[in-house]
Amino acid sequence: MYKLSNFLLACLFALSVNAQDNAGLKLPTGFSATLFADQIGTARHIAINDKGVLFAKLNNANKAGQSIVRMEDANGDGIAEKITGWGKYGGTGIYVKGNQLYASSDDAVYLYQLDANGEVTNPTSPKTIIQNLHSRRQHASKSITLDPKGNIYVNIGAYSNACQEKDRSVGSKGMMPCPILDSAGGIWKFDGTKENQSYAEGKRYATGLRNVIGLDWNNTTNSLFVTQHGRDQLNTFYPTMYTDAQNADLPAETMYEMKEGDDAGWPYVYYDPFQKKKILSPEYGGDGKLEGGKNALDPLVAFPAHMAPMALLFYKGNQFPAKYKEGAFIAFHGSWNRAPLPQEGYFVAFVPFKNGKPAGEWEIFANGFAGADNNKSPRGAKARPCGLAEGPDGSLYVSDDSKGAIFKISFKK
Amino acid sequence: MQTMQFKIVSLIMFALFYCVQADAQNMQKGKKIYETRCLACHQADGGGVPNMNAPLDAASNVVGKDIARLVRIIRYGYNERIALDGFYYSNAMTASPDLKDNELADLLTYIRNSWSNKASAITVAQVQAAKKKK
Numbered sequence: 001m002y003k004l005s006n007f008l009l010a011c012l013f014a015l016s017v018n019a020q021d022n023a024g025l026k027l028p029t030g031f032s033a034t035l036f037a038d039q040i041g042t043a044r045h046i047a048i049n050d051k052g053v054l055f056a057k058l059n060n061a062n063k064a065g066q067s068i069v070r071m072e073d074a075n076g077d078g079i080a081e082k083i084t085g086w087g088k089y090g091g092t093g094i095y096v097k098g099n100q101l102y103a104s105s106d107d108a109v110y111l112y113q114l115d116a117n118g119e120v121t122n123p124t125s126p127k128t129i130i131q132n133l134h135s136r137r138q139h140a141s142k143s144i145t146l147d148p149k150g151n152i153y154v155n156i157g158a159y160s161n162a163c164q165e166k167d168r169s170v171g172s173k174g175m176m177p178c179p180i181l182d183s184a185g186g187i188w189k190f191d192g193t194k195e196n197q198s199y200a201e202g203k204r205y206a207t208g209l210r211n212v213i214g215l216d217w218n219n220t221t222n223s224l225f226v227t228q229h230g231r232d233q234l235n236t237f238y239p240t241m242y243t244d245a246q247n248a249d250l251p252a253e254t255m256y257e258m259k260e261g262d263d264a265g266w267p268y269v270y271y272d273p274f275q276k277k278k279i280l281s282p283e284y285g286g287d288g289k290l291e292g293g294k295n296a297l298d299p300l301v302a303f304p305a306h307m308a309p310m311a312l313l314f315y316k317g318n319q320f321p322a323k324y325k326e327g328a329f330i331a332f333h334g335s336w337n338r339a340p341l342p343q344e345g346y347f348v349a350f351v352p353f354k355n356g357k358p359a360g361e362w363e364i365f366a367n368g369f370a371g372a373d374n375n376k377s378p379r380g381a382k383a384r385p386c387g388l389a390e391g392p393d394g395s396l397y398v399s400d401d402s403k404g405a406i407f408k409i410s411f412k413k
Numbered sequence: 414m415q416t417m418q419f420k421i422v423s424l425i426m427f428a429l430f431y432c433v434q435a436d437a438q439n440m441q442k443g444k445k446i447y448e449t450r451c452l453a454c455h456q457a458d459g460g461g462v463p464n465m466n467a468p469l470d471a472a473s474n475v476v477g478k479d480i481a482r483l484v485r486i487i488r489y490g491y492n493e494r495i496a497l498d499g500f501y502y503s504n505a506m507t508a509s510p511d512l513k514d515n516e517l518a519d520l521l522t523y524i525r526n527s528w529s530n531k532a533s534a535i536t537v538a539q540v541q542a543a544k545k546k547k
Binding site for chain 2: 060239
């Protein structure tokens with residue numbers, strides 16, 4: 001009898017540990033997570049079709065020689081059992097619209113056709129929608145999203161930290177005007193159906209954005225929202241103006257609503273979340289207090305510095321509790337430029353929205369990606385959140401580009 | 414004879430002690446330079462940032478024999494995006510053209526003997542020879 005009860009207890013314990021394990025993530029009450037896939041490669045952005053087939057764009061081709069990975073969970077246990085892939089080029093952006101799949105390299109955007117089962121029909125002969133975009137190492141990844149009319153928005157990141165004459169060099173001044181902005185440091189808009197477009201056929205939609213990786217179309221406001229990676233290394237280049245501790249907190253990572261023609265102010269200003277002001281960059285004569293950027297946008301949301309927002313997703317589904325409806329999820333890769341102070345991020349955050357406007361403070365939604373020891377060193381982190389997708393049932397998928405894990409987060413009523 | 418032996422042994426002991434001491438001092442000086450100029454990107458654990466800043470810990474080039482290349486990278490910065498131990502890094506490394514030969518030697522000694530790295534210390538003479546190589 002004693003033995004049996006012990007055995008039952010052990011079983012119960014094993015069950016509860018399993019249920020509570022949540023693939024190692026810490027989630028709000030009522031949410032659970034499964035490891036949907038693991039070790040698929042450097043999974044950057046992810047997209048899902050209306051049958052729940054998930055696609056990931058890899059930064060580099062994986063061991064199987066694939067750079068777009070297709071994952072299907074036919075038995076619905078929260079774990080993909082059929083994993084295939086195609087493509088050879090690395091990249092970040094991926095977007096599914098009906099039976100069409102867009103994927104980006106660091107200088108182009110390609111369009112694939114999917115069949116009724118979500119299988120690609122032209123894996124080696126996609127249409128080239130956009131080509132010859134600047135890809136100059138820094139901030140080269142091209143994130144993409146579409147509006148309901150079928151226009152495609154592409155981030156072209158600035159190949160620079162603060163538009164210095166000599167990038168990331170002590171004492172080098174900011175160039176005036178910043179020559180990078182004519183062809184990078186903003187969002188470009190193209191026709192999602194036309195082939196072989198480049199700068200001449202596209203249009204600079206918004207500017208003054210150092211590097212955007214997370215972007216999403218908001219259906220409530222019918223407008224584009226983006227998250228920017230703020231500049232690095234204020235303390236390294238201006239040690240008399242900024243301490244290590246100040247650099248760890250400056251500038252804010254920012255979210256903007258970008259309408260056509262908008263300017264977010266890079267490289268001339270950065271956003272200081274404590275003074276709640278746009279501060280003139282030291283490369284342009286700033287001293288940490290002087291304001292600038294009269295015509296530049298103020299951010300809608302300011303997050304702690306250097307956490308690196310990698311993906312933005314407005315939640316449309318009904319599975320999650322009402323407070324999440326239309327709100328924004330943001331995947332934070334985790335910082336490196338807070339050193340020597342402890343790193344931050346490595347989580348998925350949530351910002352509630354009402355009528356297309358932030359309606360409350362941001363909060364941590366899913367945490368624990370860095371791993372149990374939680375030392376949060378960029379190399380040591382177990383997972384680094386990078387992409388987000390919402391399944392047809394309202395579950396949230398999170399990709400990790402370090403070891404290639406995909407997490408599926410669901411809410412049980 | 415006994416005293417002679419004693420003298421030799423103590424001389425060796427002293428020399429050894431002096432070397433270790435000098436090494437420790439060089440390591441300490443190298444660490445200081447690392448913390449002010451390199452740590453932001455290469456991190457306290459020498460692990461760098463995946464895809465962005467190359468790791469120095471367990472990096473074959475860092476503990477390797479091509480000292481001239483290491484000196485060149487530190488003095489002129491580095492932004493070539495070639496594969497380093499099979500991975501690519503996107504950031505542009507800051508140049509440190511103002512470091513003196515003894516500082517370069519200390520810094521190299523430090524990065525070659527920190528974290529899991531174990532390689533020969535670098536002398537000022539080696540730095541000077543490396544600079545001549547171009």
